[in-house]
Amino acid sequence: SQKIEQNSEALNIQEGKTATLTCNYTNYSPAYLQWYRQDPGRGPVFLLLIRENEKEKRKERLKVTFDTTLKQSLFHITASQPADSATYLCALASGGANNLFFGTGTRLTVIP
Amino acid sequence: DVKVTQSSRYLVKRTGEKVFLECVQDMDHENMFWYRQDPGLGLRLIYFSYDVKMKEKGDIPEGYSVSREKKERFSLILESASTNQTSMYLCASSAGLAGFGADTQYFGPGTRLTVL
Numbered sequence: 001s002q003k004i005e006q007n008s009e010a011l012n013i014q015e016g017k018t019a020t021l022t023c024n025y026t027n028y029s030p031a032y033l034q035w036y037r038q039d040p041g042r043g044p045v046f047l048l049l050i051r052e053n054e055k056e057k058r059k060e061r062l063k064v065t066f067d068t069t070l071k072q073s074l075f076h077i078t079a080s081q082p083a084d085s086a087t088y089l090c091a092l093a094s095g096g097a098n099n100l101f102f103g104t105g106t107r108l109t110v111i112p
Numbered sequence: 113d114v115k116v117t118q119s120s121r122y123l124v125k126r127t128g129e130k131v132f133l134e135c136v137q138d139m140d141h142e143n144m145f146w147y148r149q150d151p152g153l154g155l156r157l158i159y160f161s162y163d164v165k166m167k168e169k170g171d172i173p174e175g176y177s178v179s180r181e182k183k184e185r186f187s188l189i190l191e192s193a194s195t196n197q198t199s200m201y202l203c204a205s206s207a208g209l210a211g212f213g214a215d216t217q218y219f220g221p222g223t224r225l226t227v228l
Binding site for chain 1: 116145147152153154155156157160170171202204213214216217218219220221222
């Protein structure tokens with residue numbers, strides 16, 4: 001069955017630095033990869049979607065890459081701020097899938 | 113803005129009780145989902161529905177059932193609650209205009225259920 005791994009449970013970085021979160025997958029060929037943000041006690045909120053034929057996607061300070069050869073997506077937050085502190089989830093789906101498969105998330109803490 | 117609401121933020125029930133979790137979305141979305149979220153396991157899909165009165169099993173449907181009598185409302189039912197169903201339950205909806213993978217899911221705030 002498919003397996004999705006996010007590089008670490010927790011990541012601490014200094015304010016102003018670039019945070020890089022990793023999502024690796026095996027036994028799967030996703031056509032779509034999504035990233036969500038989840039704050040404590042809240043539901044996830046959609047951030048970005050990238051398709052298998054796209055190498056990179058940007059939205060303001062966020063950048064996502066998708067490497068189908070390495071089976072990996074990288075999620076970058078540039079000029080990080082304490083308000084970016086949250087858990088970030090990646091989710092994958094194949095073209096004909098009837099659901100998204102979520103990773104367990106990485107808890108990011110941006111230290112002022 | 114899409115709004116997905118869930119009937120309770122916190123719920124405490126006893127083993128063997130029948131439990132109803134309600135979810136309502138206000139954007140006329142076709143698809144609705146129920147997940148549970150546990151530490152170290154991430155979000156796991158219980159059931160989803162792509163139309164009124166239609167339902168499909170997700171990855172962990174055992175011990176649960178669902179009902180979708182109206183487009184905006186999707187209910188999760190625990191027929192006989194057990195302690196291993198203590199979890200955070202999240203409802204989501206999506207427009208259904210694209211395939212599931214390309215569809216943004218909008219989540220409710222979650223219900224933290226404790227079964228004693």
